[in-house]
Amino acid sequence: MGKQTNFEVIIIGGSYAGLSAAMSLGRSLRSVLVIDSGLPCNRQTPHSQNFLTHDGQTPGQIIAEARGGLMKYDTIKFHNGLAISAEKTDHGFTVTTRNGETFSGQKLIFATGIKDIMPDIPGxxxxxxxxxxxxxxxxxxxxxxxxxxxxxxxxxxxxxxxxxxxxxxxxxxxxxxxxxxxxxxxxxxxxxxxxxxxxxxxxxxxxxxxxxxxxxxxxxxxxxxxxxxALPFEQHSALPAALGCAFTEHGYIQVDTMQKTTVEGIFACGDNAAMMRSVANAVASGNVTGAIVNKELVDERF
CATH class of the missing domain: 3.50.50.60 (FAD/NAD(P)-binding domain)
Incomplete structure (x- = not known):
């Protein structure tokens, strides 16, 4: 059997928000692909605090534990790579990675985070x-x-x-x-x-x-x-802009209360769409996003 390339939902970004959305969807028996480049913005931080049950753990430990917990769901698949392009199609979206692999999905979730712009100050x-x-x-x-x-x-x-x-x-x-x-x-x-x-x-x-x-x-x-x-930032991924998503005056992806962007079928969660930048908030917004995406798929079929 060949490698699966067609999914109901593609999640770009496999850190806290992306994994949380994947769990919510995977438990609803949705076929989910998580594409992740392995470069979370807090990878240099020695400890992550203010997150219940994980207070003081390293970011890497939390991610490893979260990803390990998702492995029991055969509905969730992972692709380690960088998504470099995406297109809207008649049936959803296609996403292409740096190594040339292409995946398709009915819904697209961006959990891609942001990138801090460092000042030119040594140290x-x-x-x-x-x-x-x-x-x-x-x-x-x-x-x-x-x-x-x-x-x-x-x-x-x-x-x-x-x-x-x-x-x-x-x-x-x-x-x-x-x-x-x-x-x-x-x-x-x-x-x-x-x-x-x-x-x-x-x-x-x-x-x-x-x-x-x-x-x-x-x-x-x-x-x-x-x-x-207090640093300026830019979106970690250029794909939301390339697909036509609107942004707030502060540079975040514009979403409504249901984490929907201004482009039909595209959702965003985590740091790329919220000023409250924390692990707990990312996990919460990812969980909500997964539930809303599942509800949309239900409504379209039922």
């Missing part, structure tokens, strides 16, 4: 996800009461400062240039004991990804244990 990318972090809910408890910096400016910096201030009394904003706060915001920061440094950041020194010092353009240095950063 930053080596620390990203380890001690240069993005989320106080994911990492804040581990760096509680430590000397902490926030590398951001404007509204993003203010938002982060309000949250991180609850976790440490030793907090400094590194605006990497002239501050972009209005007067009330600056006064509130000052009133809460949050320092502001406007000097340009030139380097982050570290040991195996753990921050030691921030080096400024004037040659001065300051020691920190953790640095929060």
């Amino acid at each position: 930053f990318s080596e620390c990203w996800g380890i001690s240069v972090i993005h989320c106080p809910y994911c990492h804040g408890y581990e760096y509680r009461n430590e000397k902490t910096a926030i590398l951001a400016n404007g509204a993003k910096a203010y938002h982060l400062a309000t949250l991180v201030n609850n976790l440490t009394d030793d907090l400094t904003l590194l605006t990497n240039g002239r501050v972009e706060f209005d007067f009330p915001a600056a006064e509130k920061l000052k009133a809460n004991g949050i320092g502001i440094t406007e000097k340009e950041v030139m380097e982050i020194t570290h040991e195996d990804g753990y921050v030691k010092e921030v080096v400024f353009a004037d040659g001065s240095r300051e020691a920190f244990t953790a640095v929060y950063a």
Whole structure:
């Protein structure tokens, strides 16, 4: 018997959201293919927190356990590879991978995540996800009461400062240039004991990804244990745009409350479609997406 190439649902992205959607569909006896390139955005993060029953495990452990649990469902198949093109057809969609294999499905789910755009600061990318972090809910408890910096400016910096201030009394904003706060915001920061440094950041020194010092353009240095950063991002996959999916003003795939994109038959879940970036949220949105896709298939047949 030849390799199966036709499925009811194709899921592009096999991390938390994609695997969760696959489980929901596989348990509904839907034939599902998960295509995954094996490059989750949190692969450098040493521990994943704030996720019930898995708090403190490595991202790799969670993925391995989740994928292993899906192996018992003969309705779910996996393809390790990168999806490079997709087309809408009369019967659904076709997806082609880098090695030239083509698969077809009635419905398409993007669980492809996002890609952070790193600043040109030596040491930053080596620390990203380890001690240069993005989320106080994911990492804040581990760096509680430590000397902490926030590398951001404007509204993003203010938002982060309000949250991180609850976790440490030793907090400094590194605006990497002239501050972009209005007067009330600056006064509130000052009133809460949050320092502001406007000097340009030139380097982050570290040991195996753990921050030691921030080096400024004037040659001065300051020691920190953790640095929060609000980074711009781009979609990890160009395929949603190529298929005509709309995006929000912030760059996320536009979905409704049922995780449907603006293109009929295409759904999106996880970090690519939500501002709340966490493992728990990705799993939840994937579970909902799988259920909604199954309901659509039921309605089309029943």
